[in-house]
Every structure is written in structure tokens, then in C-alpha cells.
Amino acid sequence: MALNSPDLPRWRIGEAARRSGIAAANIRYYEKEQLLSAGVREDNQYRLYTDGDVHRLRFIRLCRAMDMSLDEVRTLLALDGARKADCVAARDTLDTHLGHVRERLAELQALEHELEHLRGQCDGTDSYCHIIEALHAQADEPLPETLQGGAATKRHV
Numbered sequence: 614m615a616l617n618s619p620d621l622p623r624w625r626i627g628e629a630a631r632r633s634g635i636a637a638a639n640i641r642y643y644e645k646e647q648l649l650s651a652g653v654r655e656d657n658q659y660r661l662y663t664d665g666d667v668h669r670l671r672f673i674r675l676c677r678a679m680d681m682s683l684d685e686v687r688t689l690l691a692l693d694g695a696r697k698a699d700c701v702a703a704r705d706t707l708d709t710h711l712g713h714v715r716e717r718l719a720e721l722q723a724l725e726h727e728l729e730h731l732r733g734q735c736d737g738t739d740s741y742c743h744i745i746e747a748l749h750a751q752a753d754e755p756l757p758e759t760l761q762g763g764a765a766t767k768r769h770v
Contacts, residue, residue, distance in 0.1 A: 622653040622661030629662035633670035640670060646683055648673055648690060680717075685710055 630637045643649045644660075649669055653661045669690070676686040688706050692699040735743035 620663045620665050622663050624662045624667070625659050626662070629667055629670065632667045633674060635670050635674050643670070643673060646687075648683065648687060679710075680714065681710055 624632065626637045626640055630640060633640070635643075640649065644651060649666060651660070652663070652666060655661060672690065673686055676689060681689075685706050689703060692703055694700070694703070731744055731747055734747045
């Protein structure tokens with residue numbers, strides 16, 4: 614490898630974190646999830662990161678900022694974009710993710726309406742708070758079957 618090669622390991626995790634915008638703990642997590650290779654280690658076992666690693670971390674950060682799951686990120690990282698099949702796979706991944714985003718938007722709009730209705734319960738002029746009363750009344754209602762047993766709604770990410 615040439616001395617100025619972009620693939621020459623050169624940074625410890627703190628510097629890689631600074632350059633990529635990803636916390637060191639998240640870098641370790643992405644390594645554990647195999648989104649980033651284990652790479653080169655110094656004699657003292659400190660992991661060294663290359664320009665390519667930092668680019669990959671920035672790519673991961675960008676995808677995660679778009680609320681993509683680790684599996685979606687993994688799929689996109691596996692594509693090099695040089696083949697037509699890669700383009701199809703990338704589009705399919707984004708189409709699927711777009712479906713998740715649209716579902717979440719619908720959930721958030723329903724939540725917005727629910728909160729607006731709850732907010733309309735109280736104008737602050739009575740001797741007690743109708744919002745708190747309404748929340749306690751909802752807490753007294755039986756749980757829907759989907760939430761019984763502690764099962765929470767499964768999120769995409």
C-alpha cells in the first residue's frame with residue numbers, strides 16, 4: 614500500500630467518530646452488527662480506521678438519518694451501483710422503506726388527532742384538569758388484545 618493511500622489505517626476510534634459524525638459506541642455496535650469490518654489493529658489492539666471506513670460510517674449515518682433499518686442499510690451497503698440489478702435492488706429497498714415511512718406518517722397523523730382531541734378537553738379555567746381526568750379514564754379501560762401480555766407495537770426500525 615502506498616504511504617498516502619486512502620485505505621491505509623490511520624485513525625483510532627475517537628478520530629473516526631469525529632470524522633464520521635457517529636459516536637464511538639455506535640461504531641462498535643456497527644462492527645458487532647457486521648456493517649463495518651473488524652479491520653486492522655495496532656500492537657496494543659486498538660482498532661485503526663481508514664478513509665474507506667469513515668466513508669462507510671458516513672453512509673450508514675446518512676441511511677439511519679433517513680430512519681432506515683439496519684437490514685435496509687446492510688442491503689444498500691452490499692450494492693456497488695455498477696450493475697442494473699443493483700439499481701433494481703436499491704429501488705426496491707427504498708420503495709419498501711417508503712411504505713414504512715407512509716405507515717408511520719399515518720400513525721403520526723392519528724396521534725396528532727388524538728392529542729388535539731385530548732387537548733380540547735381542557736381550557737384551564739375549571740377547578741380541575743380535564744386532560745388528566747381523560748388520561749386516567751383511558752388508563753382504566755381494558756387493554757386491546759394486541760397489547761395484552763406486554764407486547765408493544767413493533768416499529769420498523
